[in-house]
Amino acid sequence: DSGVTQTPKHLITATGQRVTLRCSPRSGDLSVYWYQQSLDQGLQFLIQYYNGEERAKGNILERFSAQQFPDLHSELNLSSLELGDSALYFCASSGGTETDTQYFGPGTRLTVL
């Protein structure tokens, strides 16, 4: 157990809908990262937050947004969902800098029908 929690574990929804994925970092970690992993694919970095502020942006679609709250938990919002958005979404946390080890949560499996 990495200490990073993600909810829900599974999510099934329809095209055009909007969902919210939630992540709680390890105690004491200030940075949260979001990744997308499609079937048999690598980890695509989406976005990073540090202590409530956006720090780095990767290949995140405009239909996707995220935020980190004062208690440091983070939410990833996915809207106007398409079939191709079906994937595993991982959250990771670290102490703060990019050279701190990232610890991954168990992931949320999103299925868009």
Add this chain to the structure above:
Amino acid sequence: GENVEQHPSTLSVQEGDSAVIKCTYSDSASNYFPWYKQELGKRPQLIIDIRSNVGEKKDQRIAVTLNKTAKHFSLHITETQPEDSAVYFCAASSTSSASKIIFGSGTRLSIRP
């Protein structure tokens, strides 16, 4: 932009033999290189990491070597066992102002009994 290339994409070795996975990176400011192991349907887990101030690090059957001049680093697994079967990801990151961690595309390692 920054890039991390990982080879091979698939690797099959006989149980007991060694496995080597190689990565090259493009950002010369990179100074932190973690390796993650991901079993099917599970979260990526850190197995070993190396920072730019050392050239080699070992932890039991796994070792990582780093060549900063050539900008490549490698994962070595000796005396492979069935439980080593998984997908392995390398990554590179730095503390530069535009930094974010970049993952390689992954290597699917299979251990033949």
